[in-house]
Amino acid sequence: MLRFIARRTVGAVVTLLIIAAVTFFLFFAVPADPARLACGKVCPPELLEQARHNLGLDQPLFLQFLSWVGGIFAGRDYEGLGHCPAPCLGYSFVNRAPVLETILDRLPVTVSLTIGASAVFLVFGVTTGIVAALRQGRPLDKIASVSSLIGASVQIYFVGTLALYFLVYKNNILDQPAYVPFTENPMAWAGGLFLPWVVLAIIFTANYTRMTRSTMVEQLSEDYVRTARAKGMPGRTVVLRFALRGTLIPIVTIFGVDLGTLIGGAIITETTFGLQGIGRLSVRAVTSSDLPMLMATVLVAAGAIVVFNIVVDILYAFIDPRVRLN
Known part of the structure; x- marks a missing residue:
């Protein structure tokens, strides 16, 4: 190792x-x-x-x-x-x-946005995909497939604008999105980023639902899963212990890439909700012709993707014993 x-x-x-x-x-x-x-x-x-x-x-x-x-x-x-x-x-x-001073000042905003949104789309996307695979061909599977197709087709700036209008400006259901440091007020931190988390997670949840469902369907037809069922193992054990572990390999792969990409800056989401993160910083660097800042944001984004890919490779051996690192 x-x-x-x-x-x-x-x-x-x-x-x-x-x-x-x-x-x-x-x-x-x-x-x-x-x-x-x-x-x-x-x-x-x-x-x-x-x-x-x-x-x-x-x-x-x-x-x-x-x-x-x-x-x-x-x-x-x-x-x-x-x-x-x-x-x-x-x-x-x-x-x-x-x-670097400016990037470190903006980085907590982007990291907070990434952590919350990734938790939402990973939990809901994987869970929905598993349920759809177990109910293959049934109404729940069809609803999940249609919903994921719609979610993957919409754009963040469209959904974000509608959400701001109906939930914030018109009906005052949610507060205006804003970043509050977690160390100052955890509740205000979560409340200020809740709407951006949900909107950003919509598209990613759709992608994870579709991938989880297709991979889980393949895993359920594998010989070792059928053998486990033939030995009389409970259905929950077969799904969680055998089929899910094989399903997580492609999920972890794209999750690492998505995390690195979001750390590099969720440009559209930050712009839509007025969050001063790495994405907005890179846009401002382009519009103001700030070459050093633009080069630095490129390196930060590339570094995040490289680091998370290393983490993903290490996790392979723990998720699936069939994967060997040496």
Whole structure:
């Protein structure tokens, strides 16, 4: 197990370095003037010249990349702006602050949104899919299939807007969505994010219901499940101990990818409900031409997906003994 984790960690570092290289050369080699993009749309000449010097644009492109990567691990000094401590993902000339400070300030919002929504769609999606598979061909199965198809077809901005209008603005059933730190008031934290959780979970619940149902139907027809039934094991034991474990393999796989994607920023959900998370931050970085911030959000999103994929690979061996890591 330790050898497997070490190999996957090394592979993750290499993957992140490749992503960092692609991101850097994409943003620095393609634009005619990266300093203009880094400085933002409204940038005085003296700040533009300062940005050009701090980005090292007077050096060869490869040395610029090494300096940028070195700053991530060792920090970096920006002339006239101060020191950016490690891990330094860059300096935002628009916000006049290290990029990582802004990301860490927005990260709790995105993590809170991800945790709540993932709990909702994982529990409801998997449970509904199992029930639909056990009632295959019956009315409950047909209702679940139609509901999941409808849920997968709707868009978050459409459902979110309707939910805000009817549940918040018109009937005052729920409070205006807002983020309150969990450590300050857990009830206000959950109440302020309840509606975004439910709306974000609608589409994901539909996908997990469909995948769980199809995989569970396949598992119920496997030889080892039929053997367990032939030995007289209770139906609940057969489903939970045998069929469900085989069903969880693809569920855990897509769950890891979805978690990493949401940590990278639920852009549409955050925009719809006015939450200041990583998604809104990346959108603002694009509109304000904040190149360092945009590059940092790309790396954070990629890093989240890589990390959660490692966790998923480790969980395989615990879920299904047929999977061997070595």
